[in-house]
Amino acid sequence: MRVFKLKTPLKEEDVIDLRAGDRVYLSGKIYTARDMAHRRFMEAIERGEDLPFDIKDQVIFYVGPAPAKPGYVIGPCGPTTSYRMDKYTPILHKLGLRGTIGKGMRGKEVKEALKKYKGVYFVATGGVAALLCKKVKSSRIIAYEDLGTEAVRELEVEDLPLFVGIDTRGNDIYEKALES
Amino acid sequence: MRVIDAKEIVEAVAKLCMDANYYLPEDVKKALEEAREREDNQIARQVLDEIIENYKIAEREKLPICQDCGTSVFLIELGQDVRIENGYLYDAINEGVRKGYSEGYLRKSMVYDPVIDRKNTGDNTPAVIHLDLVPGDKIKITFCPKGGGSENMSAIKMLSAADGIEGVKRFVIETVRKAGGNPCPPIIVGVGIGGTFEKAAFLAKKAVLRRPLGKHNEDERFARLEDELLEEINKLGIGPMGFGGKTTALAVHIETFPVHIAMMPVAVNINCHAARQKTVII
Incomplete structure (x- = not known):
């Protein structure tokens, strides 16, 4: 298993050598968004408005954290299932998004977008939310506060443990698993 | 007829909600640890290591194991010789959920209408309640936070x-x-x-x-x-x-x-x- 340490923002050259199944420890700023935030991103794009953050070379984490206990920067925060965002992901990559973090398989349209725009789909282990919240150093809501857990947050993470799910060539960890 | 106060049910359910979300059952832990030993694939072992480390952290720090604290599903076996006083059983269950999810820092995932505006109910209610009437004078409440x-x-x-x-x-x-x-x-x-x-x-x-x-x-x-x-x-x-x-x-x-x-x-x-x-x- 190859191991990489990466820091956001991610340029094309940072991700081009990654292959499905590689271990990645990700640090830097990342942004949370899941179902409802994606719906709002699309509405903003349709209206010709800016997204709540500049997505160029950035990474979106599909997560709706649990509330933070006193003394914690964020509550437990594991990935949610990614396919529900498939409909929205290609357009975000087209606008410059470099990567997404989630869990589970992605559709063909996402794979094509990753190849075309040199993006990466990272996967985190699902259901290890208490472990992952330890890797978050700061968290603040930057948009859609009314969505509660689904609001868009800017997180500063340190060595978030991930695997490469789908790389820039379209290799897929889930397909590899079934082939072997 | 045995009388049970609805308040007692509220408190029991609130505790159930927190405990179930923080502590993975022993049999599941054992099965995961055995799986860890069986796997020879490096990635599989890594994933199981994370899963095992995670439930240990959750247990130690009283954190929910998963951020998805689920739909609150209840299987209730109500003894036919029980009379509930000072409230309606379903209200007591929902009140317990409200209390447990709020005091336990658990994620609230329920939305009012499933299709149109999907606005969060704010307290993880309503619970999905399956009620069975059984012989006896006890109430057996099984709670499962069921992930989406x-x-x-x-x-x-x-x-x-x-x-x-x-x-x-x-x-x-x-x-x-x-x-x-x-x-x-x-x-x-x-x-x-x-x-x-x-x-x-x-x-x-x-x-x-x-x-x-x-x-x-x-x-x-x-x-x-x-x-x-x-x-x-x-x-x-x-x-x-x-x-x-x-x-x-x-x-x-x-x-x-x-x-x-x-x-x-x-x-x-x-x-x-x-x-x-x-x-x-x-």
């Missing part, structure tokens, strides 16, 4: 008698294969066969919640089918989180019910590796 990711991968099919045991197997395997890594394997597979459309689905839920994990159906023919299905599912190679490996499922449980001469409904309910549940008897 695995529930979404569940399925039901109205098979016919002619499909036989092979038809059942095909449908179960196909459902697990299609689910792949989405429901956070290693999973628990609950299969409900017979009854009607809704009865089969409920049997599948009861099967998922059967404890201890791996306890067989009392009918040895179905016990055998549980073993065969588990073996075939683990041959799929999906593995922990779908990244490949020997452990796709920790257990397969089957529940059955008599059925109409024209029918054979089969339901498959899937639970993730964070198979949280807890029971209290009042």
Whole structure:
């Protein structure tokens, strides 16, 4: 298993050598968004408005954290299932998004977008939310506060443990698993 | 007639909600640790290491194991000799959920209407409550915070008698294969066969919640089918989180019910590796 340490923002050259199944420890700023935030991103794009953050070379984490206990920067925060965002992901990559973090398989349209725009789909282990919240150093809501857990947050993470799910060539960890 | 105060139910449910979300049941922990030893694939071992480390952190720091603290599903066996005073049972359950999810820093995931504006109810109510009236003068409350990711991968099919045991197997395997890594394997597979459309689905839920994990159906023919299905599912190679490996499922449980001469409904309910549940008897 190859191991990489990466820091956001991610340029094309940072991700081009990654292959499905590689271990990645990700640090830097990342942004949370899941179902409802994606719906709002699309509405903003349709209206010709800016997204709540500049997505160029950035990474979106599909997560709706649990509330933070006193003394914690964020509550437990594991990935949610990614396919529900498939409909929205290609357009975000087209606008410059470099990567997404989630869990589970992605559709063909996402794979094509990753190849075309040199993006990466990272996967985190699902259901290890208490472990992952330890890797978050700061968290603040930057948009859609009314969505509660689904609001868009800017997180500063340190060595978030991930695997490469789908790389820039379209290799897929889930397909590899079934082939072997 | 035994009298139980509704307030007692509220407090018991609030505690259940917190405890079930913080502490993974011992049988599930054991099954995960055994799976860790079985795997020789490096990624599978890494994933299981994270899962094991995670439930230890959750337990130590009283944090929810998973950020998805689920739909609050309750299986309640109400003794027919119990009278509940100072409130309605369903209100007491929902009040307990409200209290437990708020005081326990648990995520509230329920939205009012399922289609149009999907606005969060703010307290994880309403709970999904299944009530059984049973002999006796106690209330047995089983609580399961059921994650959305695995529930979404569940399925039901109205098979016919002619499909036989092979038809059942095909449908179960196909459902697990299609689910792949989405429901956070290693999973628990609950299969409900017979009854009607809704009865089969409920049997599948009861099967998922059967404890201890791996306890067989009392009918040895179905016990055998549980073993065969588990073996075939683990041959799929999906593995922990779908990244490949020997452990796709920790257990397969089957529940059955008599059925109409024209029918054979089969339901498959899937639970993730964070198979949280807890029971209290009042």
